[in-house]
Amino acid sequence: xxxxxxxxxxxxxxxxxxxxxxxxxxxxxxxxxxxxxxxxxxxxxxxxxxxxxxxxxxxxxxxxxxxxxxxxxxxxxxxxxxxxxxxxxxxxxxxxxxxxxxxxxxxxxxxxxxxxxxxxxxxxxxxxxxxxxxxxxxxxxxxxxxxxxxxxxxxxxxxxxxxxxxxxxxxxxxxxxxxxxxxxxxxxxxxxxxxxxxxxxxxxxxxxxxxxxxxxxxxxxxxxxxxxxxxxxxxxxxxxxxxxxxxxxxxxxxxxxxxxxxxxxxxxxxxxxxxxxxxxxxxxxxxxxxxxxxxxxxxxxxxxxxxxxxxxxxxxxxxxxxxxxxxxxxxxxxxxxxxxxxxxxxxxxxxxxxxxxxxxx
Numbered sequence: 375x376x377x378x379x380x381x382x383x384x385x386x387x388x389x390x391x392x393x394x395x396x397x398x399x400x401x402x403x404x405x406x407x408x409x410x411x412x413x414x415x416x417x418x419x420x421x422x423x424x425x426x427x428x429x430x431x432x433x434x435x436x437x438x439x440x441x442x443x444x445x446x447x448x449x450x451x452x453x454x455x456x457x458x459x460x461x462x463x464x465x466x467x468x469x470x471x472x473x474x475x476x477x478x479x480x481x482x483x484x485x486x487x488x489x490x491x492x493x494x495x496x497x498x499x500x501x502x503x504x505x506x507x508x509x510x511x512x513x514x515x516x517x518x519x520x521x522x523x524x525x526x527x528x529x530x531x532x533x534x535x536x537x538x539x540x541x542x543x544x545x546x547x548x549x550x551x552x553x554x555x556x557x558x559x560x561x562x563x564x565x566x567x568x569x570x571x572x573x574x575x576x577x578x579x580x581x582x583x584x585x586x587x588x589x590x591x592x593x594x595x596x597x598x599x600x601x602x603x604x605x606x607x608x609x610x611x612x613x614x615x616x617x618x619x620x621x622x623x624x625x626x627x628x629x630x631x632x633x634x635x636x637x638x639x640x641x642x643x644x645x646x647x648x649x650x651x652x653x654x655x656x657x658x659x660x661x662x663x664x665x666x667x668x669x670x671x672x673x674x675x676x677x678x679x680x681x682x683x684x685x686x687x688x689x690x691x692x693x694x695x696x697x698x699x700x701x702x703x704x705x706x707x708x709x710x711x712x713x714x715x716x717x718x719x720x721x722x723x724x725x726x727x728x729x730x731x732x733x734x735x
């Protein structure tokens with residue numbers, strides 16, 4: 375439960391370090407801090423972001439998530455995503471495969487709320503939601519969405535400059551007032567007591583489907599395989615690093631990697647049971663996924679930037695012409711993760727994105 379006193383992240387597990395980027399400094403144009411952001415975004419594709427100013431919005435959204443996931447299961451299932459590739463709504467535990475065998479299923483439940491629905495409320499754009507969300511859509515969910523997008527647009531402005539794109543290019547492809555699959559997600563997974571389950575993913579290895587992800591975690595469990603490595607490493611969650619939840623994890627996702635011709639790194643990651651004593655507690659996370667306007671085609675922006683054109687030219691073995699819109703890319707990946715849609719190993723292969731190790735589990 376959010377707010378519970380939790381044990382510290384253990385020191386006896388393999389971890390991979392992340393750079394810490396100060397949002398207030400990059401917003402102010404500090405060149406050294408901007409270079410640190412660029413290093414993180416073009417190497418691992420993950421970084422800690424501090425001083426983002428969203429602590430209150432984060433705490434309030436955790437409360438909404440807890441209230442919603444405390445509803446009776448039959449009530450939550452009224453808002454289930456279904457198997458057609460829709461991401462908005464409720465996903466019950468066990469709805470997704472966690473690898474190509476289809477033998478094991480995820481054990482994480484979550485509720486996704488569309489950015490479009492939150493900002494248009496009470497008008498319905500995509501979906502209706504449980505009463506616990508509707509009651510706080512305007513005073514909690516929408517402010518969290520706006521704050522997350524404010525942070526996103528500062529980062530995208532920096533990426534425009536570094537990639538040699540005309541000013542405002544990336545923000546225009548993620549416009550707040552255009553329909554997209556941007557969404558808020560609150561997740562819950564149960565405590566893990568089974569030793570065998572400790573080595574099994576709770577959420578499958580993947581790259582994120584959109585452009586940029588902001589993740590607020592209260593327990594460990596996030597793992598990455600850095601480029602050039604072949605083993606999973608934990609990302610540390612530490613109370614000493616984040617005494618007031620001021621530190622979030624930021625992640626480059628598929629669309630930004632494709633738009634940039636692979637300069638920005640969308641890295642593979644997964645969620646496993648929290649390490650050590652943390653495994654005995656419910657694991658809660660809060661996420662904001664920034665995704666491109668639904669009609670935007672995912673392709674390298676070679677006509678807009680000689681830097682991107684040169685990067686694509688140097689990688690003739692890679693395809694930066696997906697032929698998919700942002701909406702189609704997301705729907706394909708979501709649909710083929712659903713266990714009800716599984717027809718064999720090819721279904722899992724069809725759920726992949728820009729993973730540098732597509733068979734990792």
